[in-house]
């Protein structure tokens with residue numbers, strides 16, 4: 146349990162932007178400094194060695210020239226002067242210089258230890274054969290150089306100078322530089338770590354702010370706005386979020402309105418039924434005719450209640466998110482014919498002429514039940530809000546992508562300022578008339594939702610006292 150918990154915690158920490166930012170800053174800030182120090186120190190060390198070796202070679206060659214020009218090996222003339230020179234070089238560089246003649250006898254040793262002895266060293270013999278060498282001890286504490294002494298005319302090697310010097314002081318300087326570099330690197334790493342912590346905290350502050358704001362909104366403070374300053378991206382996020390919240394608030398408001406409308410609409414018939422029933426109860430010896438009359442009214446109210454409930458159920462089914470589409474390929478011409486057949490008798494009661502104009506046969510992928518409900522609501526409205534002896538024209542047309550249904554009537558028309566609201570739930574232009582005709586204010590909402598579920602569009606054109614035309618456009622192939 147504890148292991149799982151700590152693993153989750155570690156994952157969360159590693160995944161956090163703060164930790165990653167912190168790690169990146171440290172890597173960028175420290176690694177180049179460390180690499181730089183290491184490279185610089187090793188380059189210095191190499192350079193110092195090379196310099197020392199070339200200086201020693203220069204002096205060695207000078208001594209060799211001096212030995213030849215003074216005839217050091219043939220006579221002992223001027224040898225004191227040359228000896229002093231050799232001693233001086235050995236002293237300055239804190240080392241040992243040994244001069245060997247062609248018989249491998251040591252003729253000069255600045256340490257004075259081995260003069261007169263014979264030297265049998267590989268380097269010296271090689272040097273006599275013409276290969277001068279530089280030997281550097283692996284730990285680089287010690288360097289040995291052999292320089293040939295060549296006769297000016299015969300170019301014959303007449304002797305060898307062996308120089309051995311300690312490089313300890315170079316190593317000492319390297320150590321000092323190394324220590325300084327370590328101190329400097331540690332100081333820099335500490336500074337980088339501190340800067341990284343401060344910057345990582347600062348840089349992730351807007352995110353913390355967003356989380357806090359979101360938490361508060363989750364607690365129910367939906368009126369608060371998300372106001373995050375800092376990065377442009379964060380500002381964009383908070384702006385988009387505020388838009389989303391505004392939309393949610395609008396939806397919540399419309400939901401509350403809908404619930405209160407539903408309660409009100411459902412209560413109205415019940416209140417009427419109660420009033421009718423109460424008056425019958427209050428009147429002790431009410432005649433049978435009165436009972437009959439009131440019962441007819443009560444039945445009408447029950448029917449109205451039933452219609453509202455049915456319309457509400459249809460609307461819920463048409464909810465864009467909840468509804469499931471049952472798509473089949475059907476003839477729209479036939480579907481319209483069926484609807485007309487059912488609605489003509491209602492129109493006939495008021496002598497309203499209903500005609501269907503089909504411009505071509507149309508077969509489309511639709512949900513038959515939902516589309517029928519939408520179109521029949523439009524045609525029912527065209528009859529309901531018509532004048533006696535009026536007309537209703539339904540037309541069907543199509544192109545290669547869509548089919549178009551037009552429902553035009555010669556009715557009362559819709560005032561321009563009401564046209565924006567007629568698709569809203571429970572909206573009625575004339576409440577009294579709608580109630581008279583048994584309207585619930587839900588018909589057009591159902592129709593619009595059904596059309597939208599088919600990825601279609603519905604529009605209204607109307608002129609008061611002249612008539613109304615609804616146009617519906619739906620794709621021939623269903624787009625999921």
Ligand code: ADP
Nearest residue numbers: 526527530573574579584585586587588589613
């Ligand atoms: P209702 O059940 O009241 O008919 P609808 O949602 O179907 O509800 O229509 C909303 C309102 O739009 C109606 O109350 C009516 O005032 C108006 N309306 C709808 N269709 C027409 C039409 N063809 N002619 C005139 N007014 C209409």
